Amino acid sequence: MVIVHHLNNSRSQRILWLLEEMGTPYEVMRYERDRATMQAPAELRAVHSLGKSPVIDDNGLIVAESGAIVEYLADTYGHGQMVPPPGTAAALRSNYWVHYAEGSAMTPLLLKLYLNRIGDAAGAMLSRVQTQLTAMLAYVESELGANPFLVGDTLTIADIQMSFPLEFAAVRGDLDATYPGLVAYLARLHARPAYQRALGRGGPYELLR
Ligand SMILES: N[C@@H](CCC(=O)N[C@@H](CS)C(=O)NCC(=O)O)C(=O)O
Structure with a gap:
């Protein structure tokens, strides 16, 4: 078990x-x-x-x-x-997003979280981090395009992994109507019965500031 x-x-x-x-x-x-x-x-x-x-x-x-x-x-x-069938382009794309989530997407999000705690001294760095964060969200939005999921029509572990950085961005106001595709995508993930059942098993899920 x-x-x-x-x-x-x-x-x-x-x-x-x-x-x-x-x-x-x-x-x-x-x-x-x-x-x-x-x-x-x-x-x-x-x-x-x-x-x-x-x-x-x-x-x-x-x-x-x-x-x-x-x-x-x-x-x-x-x-x-x-996961898509091994050796396919879709498998490589799924693998890419699984790694991108923690290896790249979380970096500007966490830097912003910590820099915001420093106050005025963070100013110059914060604007660079904000540029990276905006670029990251715009990139994910464009890669998603009109697809329901990151690797096309089917939910994969790529979507599971990328849900957290997007939730992290959403709860802090970084993911807003500027990114309508990502807002709709996150709502689509959250509406899944399995997602809702998982909330029931895990208990309250608020990504605190
Ligand atoms: N890259 C790691 C990050 C793990 C991580 O930082 N987890 C956080 C929760 S979101 C944690 O345990 N924080 C509490 C702590 O560091 O004491 C992963 O994806 O598993």
Whole structure:
């Protein structure tokens, strides 16, 4: 049985969503962020030394890092769902977005979050970060185009991974009507029954400021 070590208001919500999409049975071990620091509790370090979420435990096999987790779960339990056939252009595109989500899209979002805490001293850097963030959102919007999902007509792990940076941007006001395609895309993802079931399993999901 897959156990998801789930931190409230975090990236691990998308792991629950993936498992719901695939119909894979799983258990949720819930952890609460410290309200002052927003850090995960120390107990998570007993599961994986970095003490971050998500982490999964699949019959003793510990997998951390959400991109690695979605690839592992789709390969192990997906029965061909959630990833395009290996060796195809679509598979390469799915792989690209899985890595882009954490490797590129999150960078300006997190930099902005932290720079905003510094105050006036952040000014010059903040404007550069905002340029990168705007470019990132415009890029994803243009790549999505008129497709329902990032790799065409079918939901893949690329959409699961990219949902978090887009939610992160939306909750902070960076994803607005300037990007109508992305706003509609996020609404489409959120309307999926599996997404809604995952919210029920994970508990309240507010990406706090
Ligand atoms: N790139 C990692 C990021 C993991 C990460 O930073 N998780 C956050 C939750 S969204 C966390 O555990 N924060 C609490 C902490 O660092 O104490 C992934 O995608 O798994």
